[in-house]
Amino acid sequence: MSEELLINISPMESRVAVLDNGILGEIYIERHHKLGLVGNIYLGTVVRVLPGMQAAFVDIGQSRTAFLHVNDMQREPRPVAEKNKAAKATKHEINEDDATTNAAADSLAVTPPIVSAQSTEIVPASKTLIQHRLHESQRILVQVTKDQLGSKGARLTTNISLPSRYLVYLPSSDHIGISQRIDGEEERSRLKTELSSLMQTVNLKGGLIARTAAERVPVDKLEEDIYYLLQLWRTICARRQEINHHQSSELIYQELSLPLRSIRDLVHADTEKVIIDNTQIYEQVRYFAKEFVPFVYDRIVHYTAEQSLFDVHRVEDDLRDALKRRVDLKSGGYLIIDQTEAMTTIDVNTGSFVGGRSLEDTVYKTNLEATHAIARQLRLRNLGGIIILDFIDMLEQQHKDDVLESLQAQLTQDYAKTKITQVSELGLVEMTRKRTRESLGQQLCEPCSTCQGRGFVKTAETVCFEIFREIMRCARTYNSPKKFTVVAHAAVIDLLLTTESDTVADLEYLL
Numbered sequence: 001m002s003e004e005l006l007i008n009i010s011p012m013e014s015r016v017a018v019l020d021n022g023i024l025g026e027i028y029i030e031r032h033h034k035l036g037l038v039g040n041i042y043l044g045t046v047v048r049v050l051p052g053m054q055a056a057f058v059d060i061g062q063s064r065t066a067f068l069h070v071n072d073m074q075r076e077p078r079p080v081a082e083k084n085k086a087a088k089a090t091k092h093e094i095n096e097d098d099a100t101t102n103a104a105a106d107s108l109a110v111t112p113p114i115v116s117a118q119s120t121e122i123v124p125a126s127k128t129l130i131q132h133r134l135h136e137s138q139r140i141l142v143q144v145t146k147d148q149l150g151s152k153g154a155r156l157t158t159n160i161s162l163p164s165r166y167l168v169y170l171p172s173s174d175h176i177g178i179s180q181r182i183d184g185e186e187e188r189s190r191l192k193t194e195l196s197s198l199m200q201t202v203n204l205k206g207g208l209i210a211r212t213a214a215e216r217v218p219v220d221k222l223e224e225d226i227y228y229l230l231q232l233w234r235t236i237c238a239r240r241q242e243i244n245h246h247q248s249s250e251l252i253y254q255e256l257s258l259p260l261r262s263i264r265d266l267v268h269a270d271t272e273k274v275i276i277d278n279t280q281i282y283e284q285v286r287y288f289a290k291e292f293v294p295f296v297y298d299r300i301v302h303y304t305a306e307q308s309l310f311d312v313h314r315v316e317d318d319l320r321d322a323l324k325r326r327v328d329l330k331s332g333g334y335l336i337i338d339q340t341e342a343m344t345t346i347d348v349n350t351g352s353f354v355g356g357r358s359l360e361d362t363v364y365k366t367n368l369e370a371t372h373a374i375a376r377q378l379r380l381r382n383l384g385g386i387i388i389l390d391f392i393d394m395l396e397q398q399h400k401d402d403v404l405e406s407l408q409a410q411l412t413q414d415y416a417k418t419k420i421t422q423v424s425e426l427g428l429v430e431m432t433r434k435r436t437r438e439s440l441g442q443q444l445c446e447p448c449s450t451c452q453g454r455g456f457v458k459t460a461e462t463v464c465f466e467i468f469r470e471i472m473r474c475a476r477t478y479n480s481p482k483k484f485t486v487v488a489h490a491a492v493i494d495l496l497l498t499t500e501s502d503t504v505a506d507l508e509y510l511l
């Protein structure tokens with residue numbers, strides 16, 4: 001499969017389109033006034049501890065306070081020196097401040113110097129309770145794992161993770177993990193062995209995960225990544241020390257901008273071209289690629305033609321279609337995609353039947369075609385969470401199995417983790433897709449103010465009757481005023497003067 005990356009920069013936003021064989025597969029949009037926070041690391045301030053929810057609100061300098069659950073907090077710091085001392089000491093003497101100093105002395109310690117310190121009164125058994133680990137106005141190093149969505153504040157973790165091209169560094173873990181998408185025991189164990197020996201060589205403490213891109217990557221490339229991460233983590237620890245006495249919550253590490261992130265994460269051997277329509281970003285990306293992703297350096301192209309980059313590649317059209325409810329299939333069938341707060345439903349429909357073939361056959365072919373369209377739309381719209389698929393009913397078991405198998409095969413192309421959980425008695429396919437960012441719809445749209453997001457507007461008759469009720473309510477409340485002025489849409493006025501003129505007359509009489 002040939003892939004191209006188009007990077008479109010305007011003063012308002014950066015957009016990255018991934019084209020698979022010339023067709024838009026994924027789109028990433030970053031609005032400059034509203035940069036996503038995921039991946040950012042802050043020195044935050046605990047605003048409130050909620051023992052009932054085992055969570056805390058943490059100020060990270062955003063409009064809404066962010067949310068930290070105890071499950072997203074790293075385990076208690078137990079450096080080796082500390083463990084030995086703890087063994088000898090009575091439990092009241094275990095002082096977490098010591099642990100903090102230890103960690104700070106070695107900026108690459110297992111635990112960054114972050115946690116807790118209600119210190120001396122704590123007995124170890126209760127340490128996992130959030131009220132024993134955090135207190136109001138405490139300073140704490142946190143990373144955003146989910147952007148604020150709707151009315152919910154951003155979600156935080158104290159388990160910091162720093163991605164590079166091939167690896168993810170986890171300062172507070174001691175585990176070496178391999179992406180599940182890397183197959184083959186041999187390759188997995190090679191990565192494991194090489195990573196743990198590299199960590200020892202450069203004296204990097206903590207855990208590492210080999211990302212999918214690490215598959216069959218030579219050891220010197222992995223080493224470069226480890227050095228980069230080592231350097232990055234040192235900088236973060238130093239910055240944390242430097243601003244520890246400041247009053248306000250502060251950003252310590254900002255995730256790379258979208259164009260650079262896409263070079264780090266989206267580019268691979270099959271990427272034929274990266275086309276960028278902005279000189280400054282082009283230079284930035286080239287510089288970054290030279291440092292971290294050299295193989296793509298020569299494939300980066302500066303686009304300077306008159307016509308807009310996204311128009312030339314029909315991205316604007318596909319983007320417009322990706323916001324519609326209805327997706328047409330080539331066979332004449334179509335999908336209806338509805339996203340609600342709780343879930344997304346996708347309904348498959350046959351169009352008008354074309355003669356000759358049997359109904360079952362038409363249905364079967366439409367469903368098969370739909371599996372491709374569904375997988376594509378999930379990716380393109382970045383729909384996450386619970387997804388319910390309503391295929392058209394089929395009679396033959398073999399057809400049902402084929403459709404499910406085809407869906408499964410299409411979903412494996414997805415970079416996001418998906419899982420078909422079950423086929424219900426009614427034939428609904430229930431699945432999940434991992435959600436990290438807002439969906440395209442959430443990012444670009446808002447509920448319709450006319451219908452309050454219902455997708456329907458009231459009929460003129462309904463509005464008429466509301467006006468009548470409102471007139472009666474006013475008459476009761478304000479003791480029969482002499483005159484009402486009704487301002488309404490022309491269709492409503494029409495109705496008032498024609499079909500409903502009797503009711504208007506009745507009201508005049510009644511009031």
Ligand SMILES: [Zn+2]
Binds near residue numbers: 450454455457
């Ligand atoms: Zn509406």
